[in-house]
Amino acid sequence: MTGPKPAMSILDPTQLTLMRAISGATLRNAVLSNNIANADTPGFQPSDVDFHATLSDALDGGPEAIEAVSFAPEQLNVGAMQADGNGVSSEAEAAKLAENGLEIEALEQVAGSRLSILRTALGMGG
Amino acid sequence: MALFDALNISASGLTAQRLRMDVTSANLANAQSTRTPEGGPYRRQDVVLQESSGDGSFAGALSGALGGGGGGEPAGVEVAAIVPDTTPLRRVYEPGSPDADAQGYVEMPNVNPVEEMTDLIDASRSYQANVTAMQTTKQVFAKTIELL
Amino acid sequence: MTLPVSAISKAAEQFAAPRAQGAEWSVGGDPAARGASAPGDPAGSFGSMLTNAIGDLERTQEAAAAQATALATGQTQDLTSVITAVQEAQLSMQLAAQVRNKAVEAYTEIFHTQI
Numbered sequence: 001m002t003g004p005k006p007a008m009s010i011l012d013p014t015q016l017t018l019m020r021a022i023s024g025a026t027l028r029n030a031v032l033s034n035n036i037a038n039a040d041t042p043g044f045q046p047s048d049v050d051f052h053a054t055l056s057d058a059l060d061g062g063p064e065a066i067e068a069v070s071f072a073p074e075q076l077n078v079g080a081m082q083a084d085g086n087g088v089s090s091e092a093e094a095a096k097l098a099e100n101g102l103e104i105e106a107l108e109q110v111a112g113s114r115l116s117i118l119r120t121a122l123g124m125g126g
Numbered sequence: 127m128a129l130f131d132a133l134n135i136s137a138s139g140l141t142a143q144r145l146r147m148d149v150t151s152a153n154l155a156n157a158q159s160t161r162t163p164e165g166g167p168y169r170r171q172d173v174v175l176q177e178s179s180g181d182g183s184f185a186g187a188l189s190g191a192l193g194g195g196g197g198g199e200p201a202g203v204e205v206a207a208i209v210p211d212t213t214p215l216r217r218v219y220e221p222g223s224p225d226a227d228a229q230g231y232v233e234m235p236n237v238n239p240v241e242e243m244t245d246l247i248d249a250s251r252s253y254q255a256n257v258t259a260m261q262t263t264k265q266v267f268a269k270t271i272e273l274l
Numbered sequence: 275m276t277l278p279v280s281a282i283s284k285a286a287e288q289f290a291a292p293r294a295q296g297a298e299w300s301v302g303g304d305p306a307a308r309g310a311s312a313p314g315d316p317a318g319s320f321g322s323m324l325t326n327a328i329g330d331l332e333r334t335q336e337a338a339a340a341q342a343t344a345l346a347t348g349q350t351q352d353l354t355s356v357i358t359a360v361q362e363a364q365l366s367m368q369l370a371a372q373v374r375n376k377a378v379e380a381y382t383e384i385f386h387t388q389i
Contacts, residue, residue, distance in 0.1 A: 014339040021346035023128075029266065030132040033259045034177075034200030037139030039252050040146070041175040041203055052348030059347065073200065090255045101262040103345075105269045106353055110342050112273040113360045117335070117367045123375075 010118075016066045017055060018111040024051025024071040025104045031073045032097040035088050042084035046093065047073040129270075131200070132263040138178060138202030139256035145205055146173045146249040150242050157237040160225045167225075168235040170211035178204040211236055324373055331370045338363035 011019075028049035035046040051071050058069040078087040149171050159168040178201040213236045221230030341359040344350040 012339070014342050017343055017346045026128040026132075026266075029263055030128045030135060031200050033132040033135045033139075033256075033263065034202060036252075036255050036259045037135050037142070037203040038175070038177050039139075039255065040143075040248070041177055044177055047200070052346075056347045059343070090252065094255055094258055097259055097262050101266050104266045106356070107345060108269055108273050110345060110356060110360050113364055114338065114342065117338075117364050120364070120367045120371050123371070 013059075013063050013066060015111065015114055016063055017059065018107055018114070020058075020066055020069055021051060021055055022104060022107050022111065024049060024055060025100055025107065027051070027071050027073070028100050029097065029104065032093055032100060035093045036090060036097065038086075039088040039090045039093070040086065042086060044085075045075050045077055045087040047075045048096070049073050129263060129267055133260060135200055135202035136256045136260040136263065138204060139259070140253060142173075142175055142203045142205055143249045143253040143256065145208075146175075147246060147253070149173050149208060150246045150249060153235075153237050154239060154242045154246075157235055157239055157242075159235060160223075160232060167215055167233045168237070169215070170213070170235060170237045171208050172211050173208055174206040175203055176206040178202040320377075324377060327366075327370050327373050331366045334359070334363040334366040 028051060031047050031049050038044040038046075049071050054069055054071055055066075058065045076087075081087050081089055153170050156168040162168050215236050216234040217231045218234050219230055220226055220232045223232045225232050227233075338359045341350065341356040345353075345356050350356055
């Protein structure tokens, strides 16, 4: 989620955490897709995004820290899986990608449900 | 947006693997070609892949301008070049052939059909992996829109 | 999420507070002065029902928030419990909203009948 962030949010820290987790997981989706696309590129080493850890660390800092957290891909130097120095195991990447996709869906489901709770509390239907 | 990026990245993988398959097919088709437009027998072609840097694409420039992070952004794969294989050509003794040299040897393409078939299967497997990746991303997209 | 819950809590407290302590009704003035205090204090038992509902609500909301945070930080092993907690929180909120709506309805009706 790039772009200007509001000064104060109607959303509580848990909702912000969920939103940032979705952001991080979405970046991870792109990074893992990149690993799969480069599965045959000589010398290529796969990367990953540990958004869980980044978010965990930011939780202690309160809402501002959570909103400000940024995710970055980290290269995993796993050595050579193939003769040309490529380090990608397509099966492992595919498994990570599938798991990550399901996690995004779960996070979105929970985030959506909590928003509907907020709407109910505010007296709006749905 | 990272989800669109992921689709483009997977698409670049599909393109690259597709090209690999095309080149492998061309190698197989020309395994017996002793004459080419450039003169001489066919030389096996090889595809050189490299990780895409994403520069020059509109999405890359846009995310860069928005401060989305420069280096380290995943951008997919691209074909750097299609180069001829430098392995020596095979010399087959065939004095009756019109392409035979003074000693009766014909230079045949350095194409090994077994190797080409392996490459074809590998490229096709990688292609499938990129398809699956794209489907996962699309599923996430669909779920996101459903919750909107 | 905490803002509407605390507002409902305050309203519940006002309903449940006994007349003798001087209820802090902020809307419509003190009903004791209007002679609206009912014998046997049925408003108290309704009020305590409301308070209980609010207590349940706060608990389910907090449980759901904890589960959601665990999911976001990758510490949850069981997706089912996360979804269950969130569903429970959703139902609790819907129940509390219904109780609130009925309470407000009854309240306005009572004050309309004064006149």
